[in-house]
Amino acid sequence: MSIGDRLRELFSKSGDFSVSRPAAEKSPAPPPPAPGKDESELVKRSHGLSHFVNSIREESGLSILDLGEISQPNVNFVTNLGHRLYSVDFLRTLDAAAGPGSPAGGPAQRTLMDSFIEQSLGFGPEELDGALIWDSLQYLSRPLLIATVNRLHEILKPGACLLAFFHTTERAEWLPAYSYRIASTQTLNLTWKNYRRPVEVFNNRGIERLFEQFESVKFFLTRDKLREVIIRR
Amino acid sequence: MWNRKREDPPLPRPSSMTPTATDLAREGIPMSTTPTRLSEPGDGAAAIGKSVVVKGQIYSREDLYVDGEIDGTVEVQEHRLTVGPNGKVTASVEAREVIVRGTVHGDIHAGEKIDIRKEAKLVGDLKTSRIVIEEGAYFKGSVDILRTDVNRTEAAPKPTASSAAGPAGNQARPSARPPAKT
Numbered sequence: 001m002s003i004g005d006r007l008r009e010l011f012s013k014s015g016d017f018s019v020s021r022p023a024a025e026k027s028p029a030p031p032p033p034a035p036g037k038d039e040s041e042l043v044k045r046s047h048g049l050s051h052f053v054n055s056i057r058e059e060s061g062l063s064i065l066d067l068g069e070i071s072q073p074n075v076n077f078v079t080n081l082g083h084r085l086y087s088v089d090f091l092r093t094l095d096a097a098a099g100p101g102s103p104a105g106g107p108a109q110r111t112l113m114d115s116f117i118e119q120s121l122g123f124g125p126e127e128l129d130g131a132l133i134w135d136s137l138q139y140l141s142r143p144l145l146i147a148t149v150n151r152l153h154e155i156l157k158p159g160a161c162l163l164a165f166f167h168t169t170e171r172a173e174w175l176p177a178y179s180y181r182i183a184s185t186q187t188l189n190l191t192w193k194n195y196r197r198p199v200e201v202f203n204n205r206g207i208e209r210l211f212e213q214f215e216s217v218k219f220f221l222t223r224d225k226l227r228e229v230i231i232r233r
Numbered sequence: 234m235w236n237r238k239r240e241d242p243p244l245p246r247p248s249s250m251t252p253t254a255t256d257l258a259r260e261g262i263p264m265s266t267t268p269t270r271l272s273e274p275g276d277g278a279a280a281i282g283k284s285v286v287v288k289g290q291i292y293s294r295e296d297l298y299v300d301g302e303i304d305g306t307v308e309v310q311e312h313r314l315t316v317g318p319n320g321k322v323t324a325s326v327e328a329r330e331v332i333v334r335g336t337v338h339g340d341i342h343a344g345e346k347i348d349i350r351k352e353a354k355l356v357g358d359l360k361t362s363r364i365v366i367e368e369g370a371y372f373k374g375s376v377d378i379l380r381t382d383v384n385r386t387e388a389a390p391k392p393t394a395s396s397a398a399g400p401a402g403n404q405a406r407p408s409a410r411p412p413a414k415t
Contacts, residue, residue, distance in 0.1 A: 069372075070349070070366055070370060070372035071366065072366045072368075074367070075364060076365060076378075079376060079377075084376065084377050085376045086375045086376075087372050087373060087374065087375075088373055089371055089372065089373055092371060093373065109325070158346075
């Protein structure tokens with residue numbers, strides 16, 4: 001029995017959110033070469049972002065969570081709306097917490113996982129008014145994914161919106177990881193950072209089941225390979 | 234000595250001293266494009282070298298450059314605090330302006346500006362009137378842009394991707410923030 005099988009047996013939960021799971025136990029193929037300039041800097045029109053912004057622009061003094069890395073444009077945008085921005089740099093913190101030799105998707109030990117969740121999302125109940133998740137969830141192991149979604153449900157206020165992206169490429173061994181910079185109320189600048197191995201690849205039904213404790217899940221059609229989802233607490 | 238002009242040729246310096254901007258430029262280390270005066274000790278700031286460890290309260294009435302370790306509180310009222318690349322500050326910080334190039338664990342309150350450079354690692358809550366962030370910096374915490382009476386009278390600049398975040402976007406808002414939703 002491989003290490004991956006043992007971990008799945010230890011942390012297995014009912015339900016299957018994924019369409020496919022990369023063959024992590026096999027020797028992974030090397031990542032593709034870095035994209036050219038045309039593909040490393042993208043401008044994306046985002047209806048999901050527009051919807052998210054509409055949910056936070058009528059009031060000031062809200063608390064908005066950004067799971068991406070800190071960036072000038074995102075700080076500008078959120079604070080110019082009169083809000084407080086919480087920045088977590090979730091994946092970078094995850095990489096540091098997991099350490100070398102850890103399985104893909106985060107620390108395997110329950111105590112380490114709980115500690116990571118507490119440190120990264122250590123907010124009070126119903127403290128946050130919105131969350132920008134970007135594509136972070138796609139790189140989490142199932143136990144960590146469930147723990148993260150549960151924690152998000154706890155810390156978001158009823159009615160708060162959460163914007164998440166899910167790559168639509170099925171059975172991908174490597175996915176391009178981008179930095180997401182808010183350029184306007186409906187435009188994002190994407191900058192390629194590196195390739196990451198996804199742990200889960202989701203279809204719409206899988207995403208709905210993942211957020212079944214939330215009030216609603218809304219999908220936005222896009223022309224690119226990113227599925228945009230607004231989830232309302 | 235401390236007030237010599239910039240155009241004076243640099244004096245020979247022991248290798249243990251903090252590198253100047255000229256040294257950094259020679260090594261090809263990019264410097265901030267922020268048009269502020271130099272933040273190294275040679276510019277008139279008091280300095281805590283990289284081999285120095287301070288535990289306790291620090292109160293300074295002049296610019297302070299920290300390249301060592303501080304554990305406690307740091308108060309540099311009306312002046313600038315710079316945390317150098319080797320600096321490790323585990324403290325709450327209060328200053329007019331704060332530049333972070335090293336590691337800070339603690340809340341920062343800067344009345345004028347916080348400047349986070351790309352090599353910085355910063356964990357804590359930030360309160361300031363302006364914030365500048367270089368790509369690549371690691372930050373975990375909150376950012377609160379303060380509104381002051383002076384800033385309320387300034388014209389609101391158009392928010393752009395490259396400009397510093399400031400309180401201008403709050404000019405059209407009511408002066409009192411509504412209480413957080415419960």
